[in-house]
Amino acid sequence: AQTVTQSQPEMSVQEAETVTLSCTYDTSESNYYLFWYKQPPSRQMILVIRQEAYKQQNATENRFSVNFQKAAKSFSLKISDSQLGDTAMYFCAFMNDSGGGADGLTFGKGTHLIIQP
Amino acid sequence: NAGVMQNPRHLVRRRGQEARLRCSPMKGHSHVYWYRQLPEEGLKFMVYLQKENIIDESGMPKERFSAEFPKEGPSILRIQQVVRGDSAAYFCASSPRYGRGPTLHFGNGTRLTVT
Secondary structure (H helix, E strand, C coil): CCEEECCCCEEEEECCCCEEECCEEECCCCCEEEEEEEECCCCCCEEEEEEECCCCCCCEECCEEEEEECCCCEEEEEECCCCHHHCEEEEEEEEECCCCCCCCCEECCCEEEEEEC | CCCCEEECCEEEECCCCCEEEEEECCCCEEEEEEEEECCCCCEEEEEEEECCEEEECCCCCCCCEEEECCCCCCEEEEECCCCHHHCEEEEEEEEECCCCCCCCEECCCEEEEEC
């Protein structure tokens, strides 16, 4: 079974700073997908960024980028120029490449990110 | 294109009652997943369904919980004889009918409170 570990329960930074959220995972699979989801107080789960394990290039979405280290099984999220609206729980998630996602997503316990004005 | 719709948003039940949670997937999506989120925890996989089929229910408690996704209508997660420990947020997600790591789109969840 896969496990996803987020070692930072809570982080707080000033607005406009850069922050990095860490995530490690454990799997014996060679092909898989990694995700970061954001959950604001509204409770909605919002996809932030997605990475295919077979791609060496790190995914980027505007101010959000990842540092994917496959050998180290590490998948950190970097948020540049942080904004007040980035305040939320952030969940790292793993999915097997099983041709349909029969295993669903395995989530970490989350990091509560607080952006201070 | 409407997103994944879940209702009700909040549901209060007394111990021993039944809870029915509904999920309408995004248009064109035929795969549905249910997750449970306990306080201070990440989401835990419960069940994966396609139309009229349960594909993987390895995360579902063996008793009192059931799920269906009929040919017509929403997917239903049913909890019989609820207990206080069932209090949680229940999320539904859907994905389109293709393989290779589909991206799941989540609904806003149903918060179940058992009194």
